[in-house]
Amino acid sequence: MNISNSPTYFALVVGNSRLHWGYFKTGELQNTWDTPHLSRPITTNKLPKHLLPPKLPDNLPVYFTSVVFSQTKLWKTYPKIKIITQAHIPLHKLYPSLGMDRALAVLGAGKTYGFPCLVIDAGTALTFTGVDHDHTLVGGAILPGLRLQFKSLANNTAALSEEVLPTNLPIPWGMTTSEAIQSGIIYTVLAAIKTFVKDWLKNFSTSKVLITGGDSQRIISYLKVDNDYFSERLKQDSNLIFWGIREVFSCIE
Numbered sequence: 001m002n003i004s005n006s007p008t009y010f011a012l013v014v015g016n017s018r019l020h021w022g023y024f025k026t027g028e029l030q031n032t033w034d035t036p037h038l039s040r041p042i043t044t045n046k047l048p049k050h051l052l053p054p055k056l057p058d059n060l061p062v063y064f065t066s067v068v069f070s071q072t073k074l075w076k077t078y079p080k081i082k083i084i085t086q087a088h089i090p091l092h093k094l095y096p097s098l099g100m101d102r103a104l105a106v107l108g109a110g111k112t113y114g115f116p117c118l119v120i121d122a123g124t125a126l127t128f129t130g131v132d133h134d135h136t137l138v139g140g141a142i143l144p145g146l147r148l149q150f151k152s153l154a155n156n157t158a159a160l161s162e163e164v165l166p167t168n169l170p171i172p173w174g175m176t177t178s179e180a181i182q183s184g185i186i187y188t189v190l191a192a193i194k195t196f197v198k199d200w201l202k203n204f205s206t207s208k209v210l211i212t213g214g215d216s217q218r219i220i221s222y223l224k225v226d227n228d229y230f231s232e233r234l235k236q237d238s239n240l241i242f243w244g245i246r247e248v249f250s251c252i253e
Contacts, residue, residue, distance in 0.1 A: 008023075011063050013066075017124055020034055022242040022245070024242075031056070041076075041077040042075065063252065065245070067101055084245065084252060086103065089107055091106070102140065104240075104244030105240040106137075108240040109240050111244070113235070115133055117210060118196075118210070119210050119211075120193060121211075121212050123145055123213035125142055125143070125145050126143050126192070127143075153185070167221075172187060212240045217236055
């Protein structure tokens, strides 16, 4: 990709709960921000002002990927939309139902930090996606993210309230219901991360391990208290999916 000839554009990732935006100018990521989901289609050549920070142009092409079908439908009416599909991703053996967010994030990780790589995305869902030296998908795993587990427990039980994700790693053996919920969910998630990372490194000992997503920094802070080895092997980068979009935008009509 010739960065000097790269146009100015928006990258838009529709997540399960929010819109994640990136603003690129001459190939460089200038700004990122989040907004709520769309409530109505966009049918003009200009983006609504409430979606953009002040002073940014409102008529740029939007390189778009989504995991929410209803949002995709609303965005398709924007005349300058550029929809990214699996056909644009230069990785091998991607299966049809693989989320575009996972594919773009692991592509961005590999292109930025090197292959092989494992990407942990700590968002609404907690996902693991691995690609080997030959840019071939090895596979992955999906489980509910931290906040979703707290919400699910509160929504599906009569006596348990929804707890706030704690800033610090909780004690393992809670002496209140709140402490017990925090301990059970957080230590289970940390155990899952350690299990998958350990197994991945057993097979790809020189691999980079990247963590991204809204709760990534919180998870690293927990791991630093709980186990220095794993926190040292993880590199946090909130922009992996934008690096992936930067790699593919030039081949999208």
